[in-house]
Amino acid sequence: MSSKKKIKSAYESMLFVWGEPLDVKVAAEIFNINWKDAYDYFKELQMEYEQEGRGIQIREIDKTFQFCTNHENSEYIERLCTPVKVKKLSQSALEVLAIIAYKQPVTRGEIDSIRGIKSERVIEGLVKKELVAEVGRSTGIGRPVLYGTTPVFLKNFGFKDLKDLPEIDDIEGIIHDDSESVAPDPQQISIDFIKS
Amino acid sequence: MSSKKKIKSAYESMLFVWGEPLDVKVAAEIFNINWKDAYDYFKELQMEYEQEGRGIQIREIDKTFQFCTNHENSEYIERLCTPVKVKKLSQSALEVLAIIAYKQPVTRGEIDSIRGIKSERVIEGLVKKELVAEVGRSTGIGRPVLYGTTPVFLKNFGFKDLKDLPEIDDIEGIIHDDSESVAPDPQQISIDFIKS
Amino acid sequence: MSYKVKLDIFEGPFDLLVYLIENARMSIYDIQISEITDQYLRYLQQMQSLNINVATEFMVLAAALIEIKSKMLLPRMKKDGEEIIEEDPRTELVQRILEYKRFKTAAELLEQQEEYNQKVFEKPKEDLIQFTKGTEEYLNLDLKQFVKTFNLFLRKKKNLEDMQKSYSRVERQKVTVESKMDHIKGIFRIKAKRRLDFKELLAPQSSKSDVVITFISVLEMMRQKSMTAKQNTNFGEITLSLKDKDGAEDTDIRKAVEETSVIGRKKNTAEGEIVS
Numbered sequence: 001m002s003s004k005k006k007i008k009s010a011y012e013s014m015l016f017v018w019g020e021p022l023d024v025k026v027a028a029e030i031f032n033i034n035w036k037d038a039y040d041y042f043k044e045l046q047m048e049y050e051q052e053g054r055g056i057q058i059r060e061i062d063k064t065f066q067f068c069t070n071h072e073n074s075e076y077i078e079r080l081c082t083p084v085k086v087k088k089l090s091q092s093a094l095e096v097l098a099i100i101a102y103k104q105p106v107t108r109g110e111i112d113s114i115r116g117i118k119s120e121r122v123i124e125g126l127v128k129k130e131l132v133a134e135v136g137r138s139t140g141i142g143r144p145v146l147y148g149t150t151p152v153f154l155k156n157f158g159f160k161d162l163k164d165l166p167e168i169d170d171i172e173g174i175i176h177d178d179s180e181s182v183a184p185d186p187q188q189i190s191i192d193f194i195k196s
Numbered sequence: 197m198s199s200k201k202k203i204k205s206a207y208e209s210m211l212f213v214w215g216e217p218l219d220v221k222v223a224a225e226i227f228n229i230n231w232k233d234a235y236d237y238f239k240e241l242q243m244e245y246e247q248e249g250r251g252i253q254i255r256e257i258d259k260t261f262q263f264c265t266n267h268e269n270s271e272y273i274e275r276l277c278t279p280v281k282v283k284k285l286s287q288s289a290l291e292v293l294a295i296i297a298y299k300q301p302v303t304r305g306e307i308d309s310i311r312g313i314k315s316e317r318v319i320e321g322l323v324k325k326e327l328v329a330e331v332g333r334s335t336g337i338g339r340p341v342l343y344g345t346t347p348v349f350l351k352n353f354g355f356k357d358l359k360d361l362p363e364i365d366d367i368e369g370i371i372h373d374d375s376e377s378v379a380p381d382p383q384q385i386s387i388d389f390i391k392s
Numbered sequence: 393m394s395y396k397v398k399l400d401i402f403e404g405p406f407d408l409l410v411y412l413i414e415n416a417r418m419s420i421y422d423i424q425i426s427e428i429t430d431q432y433l434r435y436l437q438q439m440q441s442l443n444i445n446v447a448t449e450f451m452v453l454a455a456a457l458i459e460i461k462s463k464m465l466l467p468r469m470k471k472d473g474e475e476i477i478e479e480d481p482r483t484e485l486v487q488r489i490l491e492y493k494r495f496k497t498a499a500e501l502l503e504q505q506e507e508y509n510q511k512v513f514e515k516p517k518e519d520l521i522q523f524t525k526g527t528e529e530y531l532n533l534d535l536k537q538f539v540k541t542f543n544l545f546l547r548k549k550k551n552l553e554d555m556q557k558s559y560s561r562v563e564r565q566k567v568t569v570e571s572k573m574d575h576i577k578g579i580f581r582i583k584a585k586r587r588l589d590f591k592e593l594l595a596p597q598s599s600k601s602d603v604v605i606t607f608i609s610v611l612e613m614m615r616q617k618s619m620t621a622k623q624n625t626n627f628g629e630i631t632l633s634l635k636d637k638d639g640a641e642d643t644d645i646r647k648a649v650e651e652t653s654v655i656g657r658k659k660n661t662a663e664g665e666i667v668s
Binding site: 209212213215277284287290291293294298310311312353354362364 | 513515516520534535537538539541542543545546549552
């Protein structure tokens with residue numbers, strides 16, 4: 001067996017026993033190969049499983065890889081057993097999560113302002129679920145906490161990384177940066193009611 | 197995807213989630229196929245994994261099937277699992293190790309005197325871990341054992357030799373043992389007494 | 393109206409507003425403010441009549457809508473040089489609604505993705521004990537940790553030694569004031585003068601503590617009346633004169649020095665002195 005094939009086989013074994021997402025760096029160190037090579041091997045494996053329509057698939061989450069089942073088979077798996085499912089998120093939680101995911105890093109004030117309603121409790125819930133986390137502090141007044149999404153978010157939603165987020169038409173064009181905002185025209189009505 | 201291929205893919209998913217040996221009869225019932233067909237599908241899968249030298253294999257145990265790792269990879273899985281048992285040195289062990297490293301060769305008495313506490317057991321622990329070793333005997337009274345660091349110590353920190361030890365300011369001024377402490381200059385007067 | 397059934401499911405004022413606009417099949421870019429404001433207010437009233445606590449945020453948007461509505465009634469032409477610009481009071485509202493809708497869409501996409509991903513299962517970690525060799529230990533030595541620990545130790549040790557040093561100085565203090573006084577007398581003798589400036593008592597590069605102890609010794613000698621001092625101006629030079637009688641009354645001085653030393657020491661020592 002070629003060295004490459006051997007390593008790939010070993011990676012399959014490791015993914016299997018490990019169960020959880022396996023860090024490419026850790027996997028690379030075990031064979032003393034460089035990170036990029038290890039990453040490529042995982043990608044090759046991923047493609048093989050996908051092309052063959054295997055019941056097991058490999059998913060990538062933020063430079064880690066994990067075995068999981070083919071989603072097409074969920075019906076049969078559920079006939080066999082009742083897997084534990086993560087409770088679905090509420091509408092408000094999804095809204096806040098979407099704002100954080102697309103606009104991160106973002107402060108609570110910005111989230112409140114977009115939704116037109118206070119989101120403190122919803123954010124707390126998302127932090128508890130480890131879908132979002134504090135990622136720093138803004139340089140603005142009061143140095144408010146900045147929120148961003150976590151690897152758990154990527155995993156639970158099946159995203160490889162943040163670039164994998166579905167595109168929303170011209171989302172960037174609509175969101176105007178605070179720094180760019182011009183002094184308001186006195187004729188224009190402000191509905192910045194959340195700021196209080 | 198053909199029906200057969202679909203069933204085989206589902207069986208892979210089921211084996212994966214189930215973990216334990218999966219009864220062929222149960223698997224057959226889920227697709228309403230007869231036992232023999234289900235058994236053949238499992239055997240086909242088993243052969244595919246085996247022929248491709250996959251890291252995951254399927255083993256048969258008395259009309260049940262189960263995923264397991266390829267035994268050829270156990271060495272790598274062990275490597276993956278080994279760092280789980282990482283041990284760290286205690287504060288006192290690090291202290292003694294540092295004194296030995298910077299002051300070697302050094303006797304236990306000197307170490308005790310520098311630390312102001314008996315270090316016998318800590319030294320024994322370091323000897324056991326092969327980080328320090330006896331390197332000779334002092335010419336002093338009782339000819340006490342002299343300790344020094346080992347190649348294992350150098351390797352662990354990634355030092356080429358002892359010259360690689362990070363420089364620490366004023367180290368000589370501080371880690372002298374008390375027997376060497378100089379009598380204070382009688383000409384120099386302190387008025388610290390006011391404080392008391 | 394169909395929105396009655398949706399009473400408690402609005403996530404916020406924008407959510408409600410967007411619903412009303414879409415329900416009325418209005419273009420977001422051409423909101424019939426008057427109509428929408430009425431519907432919005434009616435909705436809030438219904439909520440209140442059902443004793444549903446209406447969040448203040450809903451009220452704030454209501455106020456904003458009413459304001460826009462009134463502005464719509466005013467002439468909206470503004471002359472800017474030659475050009476006549478038409479201003480639309482709805483502009484900012486539209487922007488806010490559009491932004492909100494983007495994230496609403498994003499939330500829906502996330503929901504679909506969540507649903508899809510719920511069909512994907514992972515397996516738990518295997519029991520790894522079979523792969524771990526019980527006897528093997530991997531020692532993780534971190535150089536940073538090593539240096540940090542050692543530095544901490546060194547600092548602690550240094551502090552301790554400094555403390556011990558100052559403690560032993562307290563013990564020696566009695567000797568030093570005394571020897572300093574002898575030293576001062578010696579200087580007078582060597583220079584063969586009755587008067588000396590204070591600075592003449594000091595070595596060329598005296599430490600601060602030496603200056604202070606010399607000064608204390610001078611004060612002590614003055615107290616014993618073996619010396620007088622004169623200073624003409626504030627912070628000016630101090631001129632010292634040594635009196636004749638000293639030397640003959642050496643024992644007297646010694647006794648006085650012992651008394652002085654009591655000042656700087658613990659009280660119980662002082663009591664000991666009194667007893668003796």
